[in-house]
Amino acid sequence: MSAPSTAAMNGHWGRWAGYGAILAAALIVPLVFPAFQTQMAFLWLMIVFALTWDVMGGQMGYNSFGNILFLGVGMYVCAVVQVGLHVDVAAYNASMGASALDLTMGQYLTGLGLGLAAGAVAAVACAVVLGAGVLLLLIAVIVIAVAVGLCNWLGLPPVLGVAAGLGAAVFMALRVPALRAHGLLSLRGHYFAIGTLGLGIAAGEVASGWQFIGAGSGMVTPLYPGELGGREQFFNAAAFVLAVATFFALRRLYAGRFGLAVNAIRDDEQKAEAMGLPTTRYKTVAWSVAAVFMGIAGGLVGNIVGFIDPRDVAFAGATYGVWMVLMAILGGKGTIWGPVLGAAVFHITQELFWTYLLGWQRVALGLLIVLIVVFFPQGLLGWVRARWPERFGHRVDSRAAEEAEG
Amino acid sequence: MSALLDVRAVGKAFGGVVANRGISVQVEEGEIVGLIGPNGSGKTTLFNSIVGHHPIDEGEIYFDNGRIDKLGVPEIARLGLLRTFQQTRIYGGMTCVQNMLISAPQQGLGVAAMLAPHTRAEEERAGELLDFVGLYEKRHLIAGDLSFGQQKLLEFSMALMNGPRLLLLDEPTAGINPTLINGLMDRLQRANAEFGITLLVIEHNMRVIMNLAQRIYCLAHGELLAEGAPSEIREDRRVIDAYLGAT
Incomplete structure (x- = not known):
């Protein structure tokens, strides 16, 4: 009786100590080291990257290399909304943002809020379509094209054609279940990983060829209207709020049906199907959950960096795209604290290497990764869990055992 | 009122290997039915066909008067027809x-x-x-x-x-400590009696299946060899030759 409750108590205290330390860091660092605010903001964003990657990669066992897509989509959509509320986006980008927007604080915040929301919605739409309905998307595009063509021929406004085409596509989606199951999420294991690998690269190519969003020369985000230094403080706070919201939202989801369903899919997807679990729906929801937070994170990254390069900032598969996987594995995938820990260790060591080992920073980073993989293949937290399973609640209920004996 | 599970003349071949040929099995609501036969006689293939794991080549399968042989595994499971696996x-x-x-x-x-x-x-x-x-x-x-x-x-x-309404059990006692087998049998019977779950059981342990099942189907070489009460099956010449062996 006493042993489990002591362990639970320790876990309780440990958890609150962890929250306290993070909150203290979030509050103190900006005050004591104002120069590190952007680094801090990126730390919170890295935590979001690792946590959202872990929804699929860790908890569900689907290694996605395509989550960077949601970051880029969120980034561009947010910036387009922020600009488009005030001026013509194409003209703004054609002049490389030289027709600088002179916004009031109210206008800026409204634009940012709407932009972040739109980015999240767009990212979720990408997740659903790519995950569950690539075939459906193709059919919808063809139907809409035909309908618009017909409207032109009949002399009707093309909007009517788009509406009719969309209606027909939705109707088909609802009536023909076979169409719904043809997306990336019907791929399993390594096939899914490879299937998603091209997403970020393809999106980067599309973005760097699309004049409307600045093509290869990128897009400048609107200037923050507040006082000097206020921008860093504002976005550091925004990134912290996003990381906290992501953490608690995921923790709540993992504690319920969703968490168990994605774990079941990870452990044995065929068994889950044999038990009647709607696996495709859970997988689509899981990718959408990752997409929501990645989309919002994208909007923030675009505004923190201030300039959206299609390949190096938005669809940066070689940096953020790889790091999110590394950080989750480093900390221990399939746990809630693992990605947080992994992101913190990764980001801090990376910053230290860049400062003190300049020229050798990537070698040092590579060595660190090798060491972690060799000595902690389950990640830092995975190692802790294997050492002390009872601290994670995996123990024989001795009270029940005694009652059974007695 | 027809049977809860009605398998009608089902056939299934993998390339040139005929795993099931013209098999008909009926399970009434509330029954415990056994399925026996030598290794490779097509018992698990029949289970896989029933739960929609693979399409069947010929025949029809009905569950609760609805045709299920064109449905996928999750849909059939959601109708209340579940299976457990031989490799747990x-x-x-x-x-x-x-x-x-x-x-x-x-x-x-x-x-x-x-x-x-x-x-x-x-x-x-x-x-x-x-x-x-x-x-x-x-x-x-x-x-x-x-x-x-x-x-x-x-x-x-x-x-x-x-x-579920019907549970297909693939060798529930395989690999279980003999002293625990009686307990498991007791639980299977209670699941049937108390929870009202109809059972179709593949089993190699003759003591278990003869005591558990009310009716038994015996497969051999992918075909239905015999069907009847445990006492009839035990005495059936063909079953003894193909499976039980002379005792």
Whole structure:
């Protein structure tokens, strides 16, 4: 009786100590080291990257290399909304943002809020379509094209054609279940990983060829209207709020049906199907959950960096795209604290290497990764869990055992 | 009123190997029916055909008067027709309680419900059923760390959690300690009597199946060899020659 409750108590205290330390860091660092605010903001964003990657990669066992897509989509959509509320986006980008927007604080915040929301919605739409309905998307595009063509021929406004085409596509989606199951999420294991690998690269190519969003020369985000230094403080706070919201939202989801369903899919997807679990729906929801937070994170990254390069900032598969996987594995995938820990260790060591080992920073980073993989293949937290399973609640209920004996 | 499960002249071949040929099996609501036969006689193939694991080549399968042989595995499972696996399959990385909770029926859940916590009733039911199979004190252990026999019991209780109308059990006593077999048989009978679950059981242990089943089908070389009460099957010349051997 006493042993489990002591362990639970320790876990309780440990958890609150962890929250306290993070909150203290979030509050103190900006005050004591104002120069590190952007680094801090990126730390919170890295935590979001690792946590959202872990929804699929860790908890569900689907290694996605395509989550960077949601970051880029969120980034561009947010910036387009922020600009488009005030001026013509194409003209703004054609002049490389030289027709600088002179916004009031109210206008800026409204634009940012709407932009972040739109980015999240767009990212979720990408997740659903790519995950569950690539075939459906193709059919919808063809139907809409035909309908618009017909409207032109009949002399009707093309909007009517788009509406009719969309209606027909939705109707088909609802009536023909076979169409719904043809997306990336019907791929399993390594096939899914490879299937998603091209997403970020393809999106980067599309973005760097699309004049409307600045093509290869990128897009400048609107200037923050507040006082000097206020921008860093504002976005550091925004990134912290996003990381906290992501953490608690995921923790709540993992504690319920969703968490168990994605774990079941990870452990044995065929068994889950044999038990009647709607696996495709859970997988689509899981990718959408990752997409929501990645989309919002994208909007923030675009505004923190201030300039959206299609390949190096938005669809940066070689940096953020790889790091999110590394950080989750480093900390221990399939746990809630693992990605947080992994992101913190990764980001801090990376910053230290860049400062003190300049020229050798990537070698040092590579060595660190090798060491972690060799000595902690389950990640830092995975190692802790294997050492002390009872601290994670995996123990024989001795009270029940005694009652059974007695 | 026709049978709960009605398998009509089902055939299935893998390339040139005919695994099932013209097999007809009927299981009435509330029955315990046995399926026996030598290794490779097509018992598991028949199970796979019934639950929609692979398409059948010929014949028809009806469950509760609805045709199911064109449906997929999850749809058939949601109708209330479940199976357990010969190579026991549980969710090895999760605790026993979690294995149970996610086995609760998921029919008609909207996205909001998919994201919601479990209900109190589901948690209580999970505890009751773990108690029923004798795994209650191990409920917080990782299921993959349990012994093989305990994993079989867990898989069985997961199936009960889903509340099926018909449960197909593929060798429930294989690999189980002989002293535990009586307990398992008792639980199978209670699941049938108390929870009203119809059972179709593949079994090699003759003592178990002769005591458990009310009717037995015997397969050999992919064809139905005999059907009847346990006493008839035991005396059947063809069954003895093909499977039981002279005693």
